[in-house]
Amino acid sequence: MKFRTERDGLLEALVTAGRVSAARVGAGLGAQNVRLTLRGDQLEVVGSDPDLVIEVACVVNGEQDGAVLMPSRLATDIIRSFDPGIVSVEANDQEARVISGRAEFVVRTPIGAEITRLAVAESKKITLPAALFAEGLQQVVRAALNDDTRAPQLTGVLMIAVDNGIRLVATDSYRLAFRDLKGVNALEPGSEVLVPARALAEIQRLIGAEGEKEHDAKLVFCHTELDAVFEVHDVCLTTRLLKGPFPDYQRLLPPSYPNMFRVGREELAAAIRRVRLMMRDAKEAATPVRVSFEADGAGLTVLTAESGRADERVDGQFSGEELVVAFNPNYLLDGVEAIRAEIVILEVIDSSKPATIRGEGEDDYRYLLMPVRVS
């Protein structure tokens, strides 16, 4: 295999494909490698682990077809270290020679490693508006469970067909977010898929990067019982699907709320970010923020025996009975930051029932969170 290309394009491809191995270390030998395959002027860079494959296509000046496996991290670091300009790569079964300017690297091919490929049956491809899909992901992925030791199915985002579109749902059992995407008919009526949040976070990143170049970017999606494939521009991501059952979330939505707080999104978010400073450990759910709702605003208090306390008042309109509800400040902030509207509606029942965050005039998104009980 032999080709020449600009450093920047190759680097971008390596970084994108390499994110598979970066995302999950210890997933097997193949996960630390990328495969480069050249056909004519088409270079394909593939990174994979048993659950996720990212393929990136780019155009280079090909001289001789072929394929080579390279250690992902090393290859990326080498290309990144070069000055912008022409890079040439020449490889055989044993080694890859990478040259730029007066620097020359000979990188041995990893032995005994292979790149996993998920075999995906052909299925119907559907084109979706990438920007809208990414917006939905940005609002929902945050509620998914991060580690998979407790309940693997909660590390996924449920995509489910609804009237004239799809709904994205995620929950880590403490909060839940869902977003309806109207006109995004990605699924057959009545069907649903559970996609790992980790893969969707990559999609979100890829669309974000492409979105800066083009506003009407398209996302191509198809799925089978086991896998889902997403294509954005020159990148193709294949992920295994998770097995359910996903919890029955619909029964959680309270039919009505007696107490409603209407407040500016940025004011509330800024106040939470400030009082949150008193938490010793950002992960510490044991330090809640107490929100006391009053007629013309809300008081936020974080109280710790060790570090001290923080208080802040936020103006807003509250209707209902005055009450105090404690939340994990991170969960609360996640919800507020997911809202697009300038005005946030925070609805509560009491100190032990789920609260809801939504944007004023936005009926397509809900963020539910459970309070922290302080005793």
Next chain:
Amino acid sequence: MEDSPQPVVGRVRPGPAVDATDVLHLDMDSFFVAVEVIADPSLAHRPVVVGGTGPRSVVSSASYEARVYGVASGMPIGEARRRCPGLVVVPGRHAEYEKTSERLVGICREVTPVVEPISIDEAFLDVSGAHQLFGDSLTIATNLRQRVQDELGLACAIGVGRTKLVAKLGSKAAKPRVQPDGFRPGAGVIVVLPADELSFLHAHAVRAVPGIGPATAERLRRIGVTSVGDLALVGRSRLVAMFGVAHGSTLADLAAGRDDRRVVTDRVVRSIGHEQTFDRDDHDLGSLQSKARELAVSVAARCRARRVAARTISVKVRFADFETIDRSRSLDRPVATAAEIAEVAVDLLASLDLARGVRLLGVSVSHLAESDGEQAVQLGLFGPAAPGAPVRGGDVETAADEIRRRFGPDAITSVAAAGRRAARARRRPGREAR
């Protein structure tokens, strides 16, 4: 080993005052036994152990004379007697040891206010502020060791280094050496100078390092790593790939001599645990799980009494053949109820092959967070039955604590634990199930 640079294992390094070596680790020699020898001087120079008297009791402290016969802490008394026929077994008097320990800490505090007792017979000292008054670290350590000998009549070993890890390994190296033909006095004080630190560290077997357990050591051995020096040759990224980010980075730091832990005076309790040795080996998962639930009740009550909640829950299992394993799981939020602790402990037990029979079971919690005088419990959306949701048993258990406080420990229990008690009572006729 005599080639330069010389490792300082086993010898005092008389060096210039180097202010960087400010951490002292003091470790008493055969503490419990030594205290007993003071009370009864006829025990001096004899193979003595302190240990219980039950059929399955173990050695909690052994004199060097006994160690020569292969007697070690944690060994069953029966086994110790087999190895060392003339062994004297003395029952432990913990109140006495604690009194002596307090005096020891008092002596340390006269050297520096920054003393961190880490167990009844071990402490870290930070002497960075003591040089003006008492001289360099070597002088301070030598004098401290002499004072402990003069005032308590007890021997100790002191390691001096730049970090806790090095100081701890230093005190170990300063201990008397046990050989089949007897034991030799140790150096007593060892200073590991920063320049010698890496060669000192690298000469140790990985297994000798606190924090590297048998499972980690075995995985390292499989990739050809037995010494810390070998470990230093393995890249950080590989260690992270093998052991995960947290543990892998810790190992890489350790091999590089990096240890940022400071000596802290107000040492908060790091873990709370209960364990139980059974009169007969238990082979049954269900029975062990209900024992784990009982242990979890005690652990949770102590957590609540101290107003702490724990992020990590561990079970310790010692099999009939004495192999001991620990399994732990960290949660994304601190817990302090028996139900939550038991849930994890029971789950961890289920992942083990218990066919060999279990003689000891322990449940402990660590990564404790203060609950700030109040308990904050993140409520779950799906209630206790849902996957991964927290169990809302806090109120019930706080109430149960109160009932036990007023009416005695057996006044109230959970159904699962009660079932086990009833079964136990059935096995022993004449005792009624409560």
